[in-house]
Amino acid sequence: METVSLSRAHGGAQGVYRHDSRVTGTPMTFSVFVPAHEEGERLPVLWFLSGLTCTHANVTDKGEYRAACAREKVILVAPDTSPRGEGVADADAWDMGQGAGFYVDATQAPWAPHFAMWSYVTQELPALVAEHFPVDMERQGITGHSMGGHGALTVALRHPGRYRSVSAFAPIVAPTQVPWGKALDAYLGDDRTAQRRHDAVALIGDGARLPDLLVDQGDADPFLAEQLRPALLEAACRDAGIALTLRMQPGYDHGYTFVSTFMADHLAWHAARLRG
């Protein structure tokens, strides 16, 4: 693991790191913010999964999480959203291929050789982070934005007990029911069972459960009606008895000023569940 940059920030340290991933077969870059802490102390960790077109850098630059992480003493890790580089398949569309891994292990050509973001964010990266940073892996939370909200929800739903706290910013909640689901067709093929295992609403319908859940959604988000459809999540949670706090935020769009506005609230939500 190579340190790309390391800067003092809000009393802690914001780092960017690169390593050769075994599961994607590419170099992968991620960021980690470690708040000030006592020697030997281990802190809870919050995973932030990013949205379409993003790298680790978007939330690292624009997420405004460091003040809240420092206050709550929570480590935040932000991975990339796909493998990248020459030799990695890509698409002309901005919502497919590089920058659009959808947190699945692709089974279909030309994606299968490198697009293994499910294994990356659920296995390889957690092991690497546990080895190199002062994290308490008994106290993990997960969140994400848009495609990364989809990632956070599906990862949490399929790892019961691993994440004590779950939230999302404008998540894709039912990819198999919306146009962005074309990515699942491409990566997983016409395998309905496999696709349902990467669809939060379907997973809940099939019996998967979460602890309580915080979702913020801007009502001026251009993707709201066609791609995001939070009412589907609301109905699924209601039917399943999952305590969903869904906050429709008036006037907010899909960008990082939306994410950063509510970041401190999400950090407080996670910290309350990760303490002790």
Place this chain on the structure above:
Amino acid sequence: METVSLSRAHGGAQGVYRHDSRVTGTPMTFSVFVPAHEEGERLPVLWFLSGLTCTHANVTDKGEYRAACAREKVILVAPDTSPRGEGVADADAWDMGQGAGFYVDATQAPWAPHFAMWSYVTQELPALVAEHFPVDMERQGITGHSMGGHGALTVALRHPGRYRSVSAFAPIVAPTQVPWGKALDAYLGDDRTAQRRHDAVALIGDGARLPDLLVDQGDADPFLAEQLRPALLEAACRDAGIALTLRMQPGYDHGYTFVSTFMADHLAWHAARLRG
């Protein structure tokens, strides 16, 4: 004036605007954050001048000022650091030419036709902002980072009474005494009088005064010893009886994690002097 983007943020609105500048003869882009406020209410305004290589976007994306601006009800305006584009002179060096206007009106070839950042930030942009945004021009503060700290200090020193509050992040305080002063040689030529009027330490030595002043400076800043030299400002302020609060911040470098860490403190400093 054209609106490039406008997004709700921290209860207010983050905008980016473009206009054809009369003084630079180029299109110029700037950002404005307007906190939530009552209909007809006018808010104090804080000018943030950016450093070498930056556009309006660096602090807009990475400055983490919106939460504090919303809390303190202060408008923040961030201009670009130079004219840009084809037909505008440039240099191979990253610390000269486009992205490095040094907040002067250049008198020398090839810079003179477009490099008029002094007039831009002291006259043209304030008039434009006063016309289009709910600012109270009787309540202005100014701050900046690095080259922009130099800009903030020199602009404030030469407009006594205009700015009620002044601060800087890792400012260049004495360009005529450090290597980055080569920019003044290029833009102003070998005119010592003109150069002294763009050097905060020289201006103070020549009798210019400020209200009290807050400066943060990282002690791990790679430019500290050769280019920034805060001790020169400290000595000048001491001799002149200017109340300088100079905070050496242990472990911080010259980047935006340093700026964003102390942004809320600066907003509080300005707000305390801009109230009422």
